[in-house]
Amino acid sequence: xxxxxxxxxxxxxxxxxxxxxxxxxxxxxxxxxxxxxxxxxxxxxxxxxxxxxxxxxxxxxxxxxxxxxxxxxxxxxxxxxxxxxxxxxxxxxxxxxxxxxxxxxxxxxxxxxxxxxxxxxxxxxxxxxxxxxxxxxxxxxxxxxxxxxxxxxxxxxxxxxxxxxxxxxxxxxxxxxxxxxxxxxxxxxxxxxxxxxxxxxxxxxxxxxxxxxxxxxxxxxxxxxxxxxxxxxxxxxxxxxxxxxxxxxxxxxxxxxxxxxxxxxxxxxxxxxxxxxxxxxxxxxxxxx
Amino acid sequence: xxxxxxxxxxxxxxxxxxxxxxxxxxxxxxxxxxxxxxxxxxxxxxxxxxxxxxxxxxxxxxxxxxxxxxxxxxxxxxxxxxxxxxxxxxxxxxxxxxxxxxxxxxxxxxxxxxxxxxxxxxxxxxxxxxxxxxxxxxxxxxxxxxxxxxxxxxxxxxxxxxxxxxxxxxxxxxxxxxxxxxxxxxxxxxxxxxxxxxxxxxxxxxxxxxxxxxxxxxxxxxxxxxxxxxxxxxxxxxxxxxxxxxxxxxxxxxxxxxxxxxxxxxxxxxxxxxxxxxxxxxxxxxxxx
Numbered sequence: 001x002x003x004x005x006x007x008x009x010x011x012x013x014x015x016x017x018x019x020x021x022x023x024x025x026x027x028x029x030x031x032x033x034x035x036x037x038x039x040x041x042x043x044x045x046x047x048x049x050x051x052x053x054x055x056x057x058x059x060x061x062x063x064x065x066x067x068x069x070x071x072x073x074x075x076x077x078x079x080x081x082x083x084x085x086x087x088x089x090x091x092x093x094x095x096x097x098x099x100x101x102x103x104x105x106x107x108x109x110x111x112x113x114x115x116x117x118x119x120x121x122x123x124x125x126x127x128x129x130x131x132x133x134x135x136x137x138x139x140x141x142x143x144x145x146x147x148x149x150x151x152x153x154x155x156x157x158x159x160x161x162x163x164x165x166x167x168x169x170x171x172x173x174x175x176x177x178x179x180x181x182x183x184x185x186x187x188x189x190x191x192x193x194x195x196x197x198x199x200x201x202x203x204x205x206x207x208x209x210x211x212x213x214x215x216x217x218x219x220x221x222x223x224x225x226x227x228x229x230x231x232x233x234x235x236x237x238x239x240x241x242x243x244x245x246x247x248x249x250x251x252x253x254x255x256x257x258x259x260x261x262x263x264x265x266x267x268x269x270x271x272x273x274x275x276x277x278x279x280x281x282x283x284x285x286x287x288x289x
Numbered sequence: 290x291x292x293x294x295x296x297x298x299x300x301x302x303x304x305x306x307x308x309x310x311x312x313x314x315x316x317x318x319x320x321x322x323x324x325x326x327x328x329x330x331x332x333x334x335x336x337x338x339x340x341x342x343x344x345x346x347x348x349x350x351x352x353x354x355x356x357x358x359x360x361x362x363x364x365x366x367x368x369x370x371x372x373x374x375x376x377x378x379x380x381x382x383x384x385x386x387x388x389x390x391x392x393x394x395x396x397x398x399x400x401x402x403x404x405x406x407x408x409x410x411x412x413x414x415x416x417x418x419x420x421x422x423x424x425x426x427x428x429x430x431x432x433x434x435x436x437x438x439x440x441x442x443x444x445x446x447x448x449x450x451x452x453x454x455x456x457x458x459x460x461x462x463x464x465x466x467x468x469x470x471x472x473x474x475x476x477x478x479x480x481x482x483x484x485x486x487x488x489x490x491x492x493x494x495x496x497x498x499x500x501x502x503x504x505x506x507x508x509x510x511x512x513x514x515x516x517x518x519x520x521x522x523x524x525x526x527x528x529x530x531x532x533x534x535x536x537x538x539x540x541x542x543x544x545x546x547x548x549x550x551x552x553x554x555x556x557x558x559x560x561x562x563x564x565x566x567x568x569x570x571x572x573x574x575x576x577x578x
Contacts, residue, residue, distance in 0.1 A: 127501065127503060129504070147500055147501060149501065186498045187501060187503075189493040189494050189498060190494050190498050190499075190501045190502045190503055190506050191502075191503035191505050191506060194490055194503065194505035194506045194508070194509035195505045196542070197486050197489075197490050197509055197542075198505070198508070198509050198564075198568075199545075199560065199561055199564035199565075200486075200538055200541040200542050200545060200564070201482060201483055201486050201538065202564040202565075202567045202568040203541050203560070203563060203564050203567065204478040204482060204534065204537060204538060204541070205478050205479050205567060206567060209475045209479050210479075210567070210570045211436055212416065212436060212438065212475050212476060212479045212480075213479045213571055214416060214476075214480035214483065215418070215512075216480050216483035216484045216487070216512045216515075217479050217480060217483045217571070218571065219483070219487070219508050219509070219511040219512055220483035220484075220486055220487050220508070220509050220511070220512060221483065221509075221564075221568050221571075222508040222568075223504070223508055223509060224561075224564045224565055224567075224568040225565055225568050225569060226505075226561075226565070228558045228561035228562045228565055229558065231561055232554050232557045232561060235549050235557060236549065236552060236554060236557070239549050242549060243546055243549055243550060245493065246542055246545065246546045246549075248493060249489055249490065249493060250539050250542055250543070252489040252493070253485070253486075253489050253535055253538065253539055253542075254539070256485055256488075256489060256524075256535065257532055257535045257536075260524050260528050260531060260532055260535075261528070261532060263528070265525060268521045268524060268525070269517045269518065269521045271488065271492070272488055272513075272515075272517035272520055272521060273517045274492060275487075275488035275489070275491040275492050275510075275513045276488075276491075276513055276514050276515070276517055278491045278492065278494060278495060278499070278513075279487075279491040279510050279511075280514060281496060281499045282499060282502055282506070282507065282510075
């Protein structure tokens with residue numbers, strides 16, 4: 001990776017949590033900027049983040065985010081579109097690029113198209129995270145070897161796309177581009193269905209049965225402990241693709257049920273073998289985001 | 290736990306794999322017997338198990354299993370009923386107790402009732418295991434603090450039940466009794482559905498999408514790498530309860546879909562909160578079998 005890295009005079013992080021904090025740390029550690037300004041609702045929290053060396057300055061109003069070359073919006077997924085639109089309106093500076101880290105992209109990309117100079121916005125989804133929340137868990141290596149998806153549109157110049165690509169690449173990520181629709185369709189299966197299914201499976205096992213839970217239960221339901229607000233927002237943002245994928249999942253479960261009902265061991269085994277084969281693809285190439 | 294432990298002159302293990310080998314090691318380490326005889330199809334493998342000190346002697350024919358006080362059948366779940374019935378017929382010794390480790394119980398319990406002196410058989414399901422197979426991975430502490438379910442019937446004497454209970458208890462297990470039907474109904478939700486769902490979710494993500502797989506995918510699909518033969522047998526053995534539980538799961542997924550479709554965030558969040566609450570019950574009391 002000997003591509004030249006972009007350099008930014010000032011990077012603004014909107015929403016200084018685990019992801020935002022990790023971006024701030026990683027961007028400075030890798031020499032992409034010498035100044036990160038953090039934005040959030042709580043001055044106390046931002047002051048603490050500054051004291052911990054995660055950000056260099058802070059603001060509690062979006063209108064105070066001036067002179068940043070790059071703004072990374074790390075707010076909850078159902079807030080991002082509004083924040084991006086406000087920032088596009090507030091920063092009428094040709095050289096201010098805006099991106100975000102939302103895990104659902106199409107709603108955001110489509111809403112932002114209502115704003116005049118939306119060519120300064122390019123959607124990003126860095127597939128990295130943790131079950132922790134808060135900048136106290138910020139990790140300078142969070143993005144290392146993970147995948148980042150960009151969802152540029154035809155209005156984005158190749159120069160802007162290369163700058164955003166270079167940014168994530170400099171944080172250690174493998175960057176790829178796809179349409180926001182393809183992204184959301186794929187993520188509905190690779191991320192949102194796994195969460196939905198974990199929750200649905202957890203709902204089948206109540207107090208009376210929990211001490212007979214197997215290691216299969218432990219793994220399959222693990223992410224059901226995730227934040228209900230966060231996941232309600234993600235499910236709503238990706239509603240149409242998630243409903244399609246849920247139908248596909250129900251269809252697969254119904255095929256399993258039919259094979260079991262028919263005592264059709266050959267089909268049952270073939271389906272389990274195919275699932276095993278697909279699951280084994282995971283380790284070789286994957287970011288474990 | 291100051292109950293007196295039972296003692297056995299000879300314990301026979303039918304099927305010396307990970308579970309059978311671990312039982313052999315644990316029974317000797319805890320002074321429950323000084324002689325374990327292993328049974329299997331391959332003399333070479335049994336010889337190796339003997340050389341490794343896991344068993345003391347071996348036989349490749351069931352008819353050679355004589356003079357054991359306790360026989361533990363650890364063969365694949367769809368073989369167990371036949372093995373137990375043959376062993377009941379072959380050991381017409383009042384003092385030979387037979388149990389098994391099958392993860393589905395009702396088929397076995399009902400089939401065994403066709404044999405004359407089936408009061409010598411009591412079904413067991415030690416909820417312990419590993420993704421490894423083979424006695425090379427036998428672990429003397431595999432059963433420590435895990436749950437073991439017994440499924441006695443009205444023909445079993447309390448003396449026999451106490452002996453089998455004492456055996457598993459001496460291996461460090463928390464033993465509880467329930468009917469074979471209740472066992473299978475519960476396990477369909479706490480073990481078999483988690484596996485079915487993991488496989489169904491893995492089937493949604495092919496080569497083209499795998500590098501966008503999230504940590505949710507990683508956890509939720511982890512057990513889909515399990516042995517297809519083993520799980521085909523388990524699903525078949527527990528067919529009727531598993532079909533009921535699959536219906537229940539599909540119903541829950543449909544409720545999720547309806548809430549997403551209706552943009553009913555309140556219901557969606559309530560369901561995710563309930564799933565989170567139930568999943569959090571797991572750590573406190575559970576064996577992580």
